Amino acid sequence: MSENNFEEKNKDGNGNGENGNGNGRKLVSIVIPCYNEEKNIDRTIEGLLNIARKSQYNYEIIAVNDGSKDKTWEVIKTYADKYPSVKGINQMTNFGQSAAYQAGFDLSQGDYVITVSADLEIPLDNVEVVLRKLEEGYDFVNTHRVGRWQNDEDATNAGRSQKSGMANKIIGAISKVHMEDRGSGMKGFTRIIVKNLRLYGEMHRFIPDCASVYGARMMEFEVQFSDRDFGVSAYKGNKRTIKVMLDLMTLGFMLYFAKKPFYALPGRLFGATGAVISGIGFAIGGYLGFLKVFMGQSIGYRPLLSVAILMIIVGIQSMMMGVLGELLMRIYFEATGRKTYTVREVRE
Numbered sequence: 001m002s003e004n005n006f007e008e009k010n011k012d013g014n015g016n017g018e019n020g021n022g023n024g025r026k027l028v029s030i031v032i033p034c035y036n037e038e039k040n041i042d043r044t045i046e047g048l049l050n051i052a053r054k055s056q057y058n059y060e061i062i063a064v065n066d067g068s069k070d071k072t073w074e075v076i077k078t079y080a081d082k083y084p085s086v087k088g089i090n091q092m093t094n095f096g097q098s099a100a101y102q103a104g105f106d107l108s109q110g111d112y113v114i115t116v117s118a119d120l121e122i123p124l125d126n127v128e129v130v131l132r133k134l135e136e137g138y139d140f141v142n143t144h145r146v147g148r149w150q151n152d153e154d155a156t157n158a159g160r161s162q163k164s165g166m167a168n169k170i171i172g173a174i175s176k177v178h179m180e181d182r183g184s185g186m187k188g189f190t191r192i193i194v195k196n197l198r199l200y201g202e203m204h205r206f207i208p209d210c211a212s213v214y215g216a217r218m219m220e221f222e223v224q225f226s227d228r229d230f231g232v233s234a235y236k237g238n239k240r241t242i243k244v245m246l247d248l249m250t251l252g253f254m255l256y257f258a259k260k261p262f263y264a265l266p267g268r269l270f271g272a273t274g275a276v277i278s279g280i281g282f283a284i285g286g287y288l289g290f291l292k293v294f295m296g297q298s299i300g301y302r303p304l305l306s307v308a309i310l311m312i313i314v315g316i317q318s319m320m321m322g323v324l325g326e327l328l329m330r331i332y333f334e335a336t337g338r339k340t341y342t343v344r345e346v347r348e
C-alpha cells in the first residue's frame, strides 16, 4: 500500500466495471424456461433480439430447454449457433420450471436478469419497463397479468383466476410480501438477488417471498395478458392446489429461520421450551418422590406419575432437537457458503 492512505482518492479511476463487454453498457441476461415450446420459442427469441437491437443495454438471451418432448431444443440450437448473444441450455430431462430458472441463473452474467415465459403470454416490450424499474433502484420487479383466465371458455381453467388470487393472499399473509401475481413469468432481478436465490422443488411460485429474505426492494406493475397461441399450459387442473398448500408450510418455516438465521436460534426455541417442560416434569416427579419416601404413600397408580415421566422425556427430546438444529444450521451455512447477510454496497 502507498503512503497516501490519508490523501483524497483520485475520483476518475473507476465506474466502468460493469459486465457489458467493456463498452460501458450494462449487461442484461434474459432467462427463458422452455417446456414443449417448439411453436413459440422462435417468436420469443426473435422478439427479444429486436428489443436488444434497439436497446442501450447489451443482452444475452439464455433459453433453457427443460426436457421438452418436441423440437424445442432443435429450434434453440439454430438460434444459439447463429447469434453470439443467444445461449442454449439443454437439460437432460424435465426438471421443472424452478430448476430451469436456476440453470439459466447459474449461467447468466448480467448486471440485471429478467425471466421471460416462452409462450408470449406477456408483451415482450415490458422487458424495457422492468429494466427501468431495476434502474430506479428496485432489486426485484414482478409483473401482474391483468385479465388472466377471466373470460376463459376452457372449462379446465374455471376458477383459476379466483384460486390464484386467494393463493397469493394466503402466501402474502405468511410471508408479509404483498404481490398480486406470483405465477407471472416475467420478473426482473439485480445480480445480487440472483446470486443468492436458490430455487428448489417448485419454489418458483414463491420467488418474491424468497427474495424478501435478502432484503430486496420490490415492486409489481400491471401487464396485459394474452393466452398462448400454441401448446398448452404446463399447469392445468386442480392437482397443484394441494401441492401449493403443502409447500406453503415449508415456506413458512424457511422464512421464519431464513430472515434472521441466528436470531430465532433453534437452540433457544427448542432449548427453552424443552427446559420448561422437563423442568415441570422433574418438579412433579420430585413431589411424588417426596410423597413416597417421606409420607409412605404408594404412587404407582397415580396418573400424575405418567404425566411427570412424559414431560421429562418430551422436554429432554426437545432440548436435543435444539442442539441438532443448531448443528444443522451451522453445517448448512458453512457447506453452502451462504452468508447470514446480504450487502448492497461496500464503499472503500
Ligand code: UDP
Pocket: 032, 033, 034, 035, 036, 037, 066, 094, 095, 096, 097, 100, 116, 117, 118, 119, 121, 183, 185, 232, 233, 234, 235
Ligand atoms: N416450463 C418449464 N418446465 C416445466 C413447466 C413449464 O420450463 O416443467 C416453462 C414453460 O415452457 C413456460 C413457463 O415455464 O415458458 C411457464 O409455463 P406455462 O406457460 O406452461 O405456465 P402458466 O403460464 O400457465 O403458469
Ligand code: MG
Pocket: 117, 119, 121, 185, 228, 233
Ligand atoms: Mg404461460
